[in-house]
Amino acid sequence: MLDAPLIKTPECSSDAAEDAQHRNLIGMSRDEIRDALAGLSLEPFRAKQLWNWLYVRGVRSFDAMSNMSKPTRAMLAEHFAIDRAEIREDALSEDGTRKWLLGFGDKNEVETVFIPEADRGTLCISSQVGCTLACTFCHTGTQKLVRNLSAGEIVGQVLTARDELGEWNTKEDGRKVTNIVFMGMGEPLFNYDHVARACELLTDGDGVALSKRKVTISTSGVVPRIYQMADELGVNLAISLHAVRNELRNEIVPINRKWPLEELLPALHYYAEKFPSRRILIEYVMLKDVNDSESDAYALVDLMRGLPVKVNLIPFNPWPGSPYECSSNNRIHKFADILAAHHISVPIRRTRGQDILAACGQLKSQSERKRGQKVKLH
Ligand code: SAH
Ligand code: SF4
Helix, strand or coil, rough: CCCCCCCCCCCCCCCCCCCCCCCCCCCCCCHHHHHHHCCCCCCCCHHHHHHHHHHHHHHCCCCHHHCHHHHHHHHHHHEECCCCCEEEEEEECCCCCEEEEEEECCCCCCCCHHHHHEECCEEEEEEEEECCCCCCCCHHHHCCCCCCCHHHHHHHHHHHHHHHHHCCCCCCCHCCCCCEEECCCCCCHHHHHHHHHHHHHCCCCCCCCCCCHHHEEECCCHHHHHHHHHHHHHCEEECCCCCCCCHHHHHHCCCCCCCCCHHHHHHHHHHHHCCCCCCCEEEEEECCCCCCCHHHHHHHHHCCCCCCEEEEEEECCCCCCCCCCCCCCCHHHHHHHHHCCCCCCCCCCCCCCHHCCCCCCCCHHHHHHCCCCCCCCC
């Protein structure tokens, strides 16, 4: 059941909202663009120029492509589109975190969050509208409406952030979005093909040109796809672990019933062997009196033995109606101390953007909130 959720999946290269005549260029691979242009008798160097306009200059109209003749621009506009989602909301937190609610042509919406820090800027992007999984501590998991995002819709979130942050044409050291994490709405490995395509586009050296080390996919544990990701993608891996015993993990991260810890751990060892110089990020949400005891911390140390990991302790972010409380500061630090004493790097995630419901696990599209009257915002 969990393996193949029955949700609508757009074609890999196309956008859900595009019309038949105007194919969205955002989301197409370089080869697809080259072939499509060849079909219009345009030479391969045009594809290169186009790529540069789309992913280095960030233009949104064919008219801006000044190194193309007027008839060429007209021909492109006749066949293609440069689609971005519509920004339905733009919220700025007191701490500088920014959240955009993005709407697609079919009325679906996702959220994208930018988290500026002293030494980096992390963009947290969504891979699905909602999520088919139902981790008990996660707001997104309560959203009923679910569909996969196309590669164009995933990449489009990064392009929109660059539009809004005004960072096209900036040198690498002046960039605001330096890291991408698939930690927004959805389970990225249940939308593997589009997420893989999006990673390919975002790490293309002639385009957005992010290093694979700066892109992280977070998964609740879709084991077969973790192996595939290790073999094919080479981006960073983050695992939403949250519990060290099957009994509890079955309850709070229900995908564990399909792929329990004894199947998840070998996949992590496989990843670590494939990328020996990287560390796997282990995410662990701190739930008061649920998973935060000292014996949980010791069990975590045992489970991680032999794996190059960094354990990120995430203070639980409440959402309206959520059934948990966050562990006390004292408890979180005690837990961290036990891991640190066993030489595990253990940053405690600082909660960001809570005032605009942009923190981890608080994302849920506005339209869904309005529809689902159960959820009260204030
Ligand atoms: N579906 C993927 C990625 C999105 S969730 C995954 O589960 O990994 C991103 C991270 O936020 C995950 O580690 C998730 O467990 C965590 N999270 C979800 N709800 C949370 C909450 N209410 N408080 C803190 N972290 C939460
Ligand atoms: Fe889905 Fe991740 Fe939320 Fe679980 S934590 S419901 S997998 S988005």
